[in-house]
Amino acid sequence: MANQQSNSANPNLNLEYRRKQNAEEMKHQVITFSMMIFFTLIAFAMVAMETISRWFIIPVILLLAVIQVIFQLYYFMHMKHKGHETIALFIYSGLTVGLITVLVFLTIVWL
Amino acid sequence: MHVEEKFTDATWPAAPETATLEGKNKYLGFWLFLGGETVLFASLFATYLALKDKVPDSGMLLAKDLYEIPLTFAMTMILLTSSLTSVYAMYHMKNNSFQKMQAWLLITVLLGFSFLALEVYEFKHYVHLGHTFTSSAYGSAFYTLVGFHGAHVTFGLMWFLSLMLRNAKRGLSLYNAPKFFVASLYWHFIDVVWVFIFTVVYLMGMVG
Incomplete structure (x- = not known):
């Protein structure tokens, strides 16, 4: 930015x-x-x-x-580009939560 | 530098989208929103993966019977190309050439509409084959995930079109440059989600 x-x-x-x-x-x-x-x-x-x-x-x-x-x-x-540290925090936090959700649904949720 | 200031090519800032405080805030806030969108789509992906091929009786169509390479391939190419055309639009925005930016945005919008038309065709085709929103848990999860993406494409198209029409006679300013920029970020994000949809839903569905 x-x-x-x-x-x-x-x-x-x-x-x-x-x-x-x-x-x-x-x-x-x-x-x-x-x-x-x-x-x-x-x-x-x-x-x-x-x-x-x-x-x-x-x-x-x-x-x-x-x-x-x-x-x-x-x-x-x-x-x-420079100045994207906060943005990286936002998107990687989203990705982390998302990845855990996918992992949970694939492993401990069964139907 | 204030929003209403008139610029020449030489005085137009190198990063017009973040030249004002409002633009900076918009940019940051929009990425926070995209972080949230990531979580939203991840939970829809998780639901889809958990419910894939869960159908009430064995006669019903599964993922590998439904998906076809040519249609998915065409949709992927169209959406990827539309991502590049919006990069071209932002390139012209940075060069202060409003008409060229509008032209590239129009191409992006047209590609977006053709993607949407193919998706509507695809859904109609599946419904015809008996794979509907209510036919199985698999159907519900599939239409929710892919349909949510389609709704994002529709929203993105409306967003681009309203920006293009609203600013058609105004030309570029520091007031609307961040608006165009943020809309193009949204469009790229739609493409990011599609990359995972074509890989996880379609290609992995066809492999079995």
């Missing part, structure tokens, strides 16, 4: 630099996106093949999902 302000004597020069920085970041976002698509393709292809053991497929596709979500949070949602 760092709020960089223009402190250049020549704002137009600063503008050019910032535009270049933004374009650079956008390029990284597109790379992130292509990797996300690639992981999705692997996950779907593994399931479509129908020959691989489910004990191998399930952990691998779960791992691919976790990686995709990390990309989504840190790149698309900017958590890699």
Whole structure:
């Protein structure tokens, strides 16, 4: 959430630099996106093949999902930028409670 | 820097979404909300996993009989792409180009609507096959989880559309930049949830 302000004597020069920085970041976002698509393709292809053991497929596709979500949070949602400590606390607290809930429902709840 | 200030490309702040105190608070508060949403969806996932394939009689369809790769794949690609188009919209917001931002948001909204159309088709198809909200515990858990996500998509679309229409003639300002930014965060979060839905519900359902 760092709020960089223009402190250049020549704002137009600063503008050019910032535009270049933004374009650079956008390029990284597109790379992130292509990797996300690639992981999705692997996950779907593994399931479509129908020959691989489910004990191998399930952990691998779960791992691919976790990686995709990390990309989504840190790149698309900017958590890699400075000043996201409180935000990380919020989202990781949510994830911890969520994970415990899933664990409980899968282990000590039976029907 | 105050909300009504007029900006040129050179004076437009590098992070317009957090340039005002209101924007900063909105940003932080929205992430707190997303933390809560994570818990909400996690409990729906937990319920689904506990009730998956719990049907009252053996003749009823189970997860592996229902889900099909092509439809899920199409929905996944559409939603992932819409996540990238909203990143493009925010890129143009940071460059102070309002029209381009609106155009990318429109593409995002159109992709969102096509995702929703496929979901409606999917649900109709399942109901036709006898897999309904009330047919089994599995059905209830499935429609609650996936339907809740669909409702989030619908809400996100309404949110984008109202922001786009409301600000169409205003252009960008520090008053509405945080609003656009927070809506795009919401959209990414919807995509995060979908990544787990297509993996845990659909792919793991097809594997068995």
